[in-house]
Amino acid sequence: MRDKTGQSVSKKEVLMRGGRRVSAVSLEMINFVLHIVGNIPSHHIRRFFYRMAGMQIGKGSSIHMGLRVYDPSQVVIGKDSIVGEFTVLDGRAELIIGDHVDIASEVMVYNSEHNVHAEDFAAEDGVIQEKVVIEDYVFIGPRAIILPGVTIGVGAVVGAGAVITKDVKPYSIVGGIPAREIGERKNKNPSYKLGRAAWFR
Secondary structure, three states, X not given: OEOOOOOEOOHHHHHHHHHHHHHHHHHHHHHHXXXXXXXXXXXXHHHHHHHHOOOEXXXXXXXXXXXXXXXXXXXXXXXXXXXXXXXXXXXXXXXEEOOOOEEOOOOEEOOEEEOOOOOOOOOHHHEEEOOEEEOOOOEEOOOOEEOXXXXXXXXXXXOOOOEEOOOEOOOEEEEOOOOEEEEEOOOOOOOOOOOOOOOOO
């Protein structure tokens, strides 16, 4: 047997590729259903379905409408955190979001990206997947982009539109493309709560 590039493949490899394809299609169906769920105007209903799909969501946390999630089974959200409208959460590798985290609208958090140096751009060696961690009391401004392998330290602030390519120190304020430190948060001992979610938002 030969693959689409004309290279010879064994029966075992054919079965392995077939299994991966079935798994990928199943995940695509789950992601499609969750995309529809993201448009239901009820926070409680959306959270129920996200949990059913495997997301771990802590007490008091809310996810606003329009979420796009890739593989919910590896997404963990702590307690009293908010995820804004039209946010992208990539769960193809571990994505850990702490407690009291405020993620504004249209933020994109990715933990999977193409390896531009791979010979076969679409093959397994053509994809890099790295864990992303957003620690407690972080604020991420609108339209920020978080790239794979990043840890954002406790209490840090990410400015609107920033692109995070490397770790962010605790309580630092970062902004720009790529993001760099532009300040420091004064409150080094946060204890606030973000409050009740808007039910129909």
